[in-house]
Amino acid sequence: MKRAEIKAALETLLFVWGEPLAAGDAGQVFDLSETETRELFLELKKEYDEGGRGIRIREIAGAFQYCTDSRNAEYVSRLCQPVKEQRLSQGALEVLAIIAYRQPVTRVEIESIRGIRCDRTIESLSRKQLIAEVGRGSGIGRPILYGTTRTFLEYLGLRNLSELPPLAETEDLLEPYAEVGEAENLKNHFDNPSQE
């Protein structure tokens, strides 16, 4: 089977599957290794990107999926009203952010950061399959550890967790209440009270 034929067959599989298709699963069809298959998928992806096609291939956690070019979203909305995913509440987004950046993390840790209970929010995020139990902590009662899922990556259109927007540094958070210089001094004051 020629390389071009396999690539065409991979296009068929991607289209039929709809959902993200793991390179390993696709590879089995052709007796190819996951690495080889991934390479073919990436080649395909590049072809679509460089061709400026209206459909693209995106990678999510080692799986590949057909999707549309986001620049054409306006035309889609002119044609039809596509089913949009329900937006998350501010609270749900906060919990999701804490889990995303600090995973694996327990409920108690999340609550101590937010200063408020969030068992119901966690439950709701679990139901939406954006987060999942990823293990048990070693502490008393072996608390559940939460982490994000592949659905979470899909939701944000991320290839993997390393593509999460970087978390702000403390200094970035100080504005607009203080001049940076002043804030630095004050911060030092907290870090090193003996300076005073």
Add this chain to the structure above:
Amino acid sequence: MKRAEIKAALETLLFVWGEPLAAGDAGQVFDLSETETRELFLELKKEYDEGGRGIRIREIAGAFQYCTDSRNAEYVSRLCQPVKEQRLSQGALEVLAIIAYRQPVTRVEIESIRGIRCDRTIESLSRKQLIAEVGRGSGIGRPILYGTTRTFLEYLGLRNLSELPPLAETEDLLEPYAEVGEAENLKNHFDNPSQE
């Protein structure tokens, strides 16, 4: 809007729509006539056909739709029903090994060697065509004699039974303890007096 951009946008629309999309409906999105739009769709279709892609565009009564290249149907089947590996249980392996090394052998002999019933295991191995009835014993009830099959050899990549790895101690070990029956024992003693 450039021609290539419109074509890319049409790809997006086709993908999102799923069902056959009428050229007229698609054209409205870009203020294009049905004729112009149809021409663009046909250009796209030609590109996919000539590129030998795994997904194609088909025309159905003036409407266009993405579909897969029918030549790849087999790969879709393979993806949907990945061949799952199955292993034999330890008990089944043991029965198979006894049959392989001691064939032809009756169920009663196998059971007397193993000390437990194994009619279901024998049945299951027969169904998997690893063993088969190879004859009838001369004893009471003319019990079925089991042996391994060609399928068995194929699985193990053996040309014939003589290629089974030798187990030198096999006979010595089994001989004194196998309660095959006194007649069997005496028969062995006559056949093989030098054993002593």
Add this chain to the structure above:
Amino acid sequence: MAYKVKLDIFEGPLDLLVYLIERAEMNIYDIQVAVITDQYLEYLDEMCYQDLAPAADFMVMAATLIDIKSRMLLPRRATDDPEALTEDPRSELVDKILEYKKYKQAAELLEQQAETAGLVFTKAQEELADFEQEQEYLLRLKIDPLMMAFKAFLDRQRRRAEVQRRYSKMEDYRMTVRSRIHQLKNMLTGRRRVRFTELFVSRPDRYQVVLTFLSVLEMIRRKGIKVRQDVNFGEMTLTPTKALAGMQFDAESEFFNDEAG
């Protein structure tokens, strides 16, 4: 109240604090605790007034604020020793606020990211039922596990045999017809008549009896002995013949193979 806020928009006490501090344009490292505490308590009052029972977490924070406010009134230098400077009572709260703010901001980033991702559409999976026929299984069979299974089985047999041997040494000692004939020859030589039952030292098992009987039959066939039985199922009497002495039953002889095979 001097300001109007929507009461149900705050995600928690920290969220409310962030709002109050930002609104007052205070420096996070120099929070005027008295001002903030008053505003915070006003907010709680408003909540109660509007019948929105504030969550317990809001009350806990109120207590914390009041505690900090009161500690701020104490002199910061407890002694003349500059090293003994007590910690700013606000620092722990500030750390918490900053940590919370970090994730509050991250939540906004995630929302933006999700919005962008929302511009990308995927398609549903095709109907695959036609392709999903009966599951095929590929049997995985390798020679090594097969041999291992057999070796494990042999080991088990060996262990069982060792146990058996320990408990029944005598019973398990099994003779062949040839060695039994050899024995019988020695027993019969020089005797005139021997009863069949005399051929056994102690109470024989079935094997011993059958073995001895077969041996006797063989010796009759070779004309080494004559046997007499007066009654059905009665005692058999064995009489050695002259030929007995000349019969070869030694181990090297192929006698039985030739005759019985």
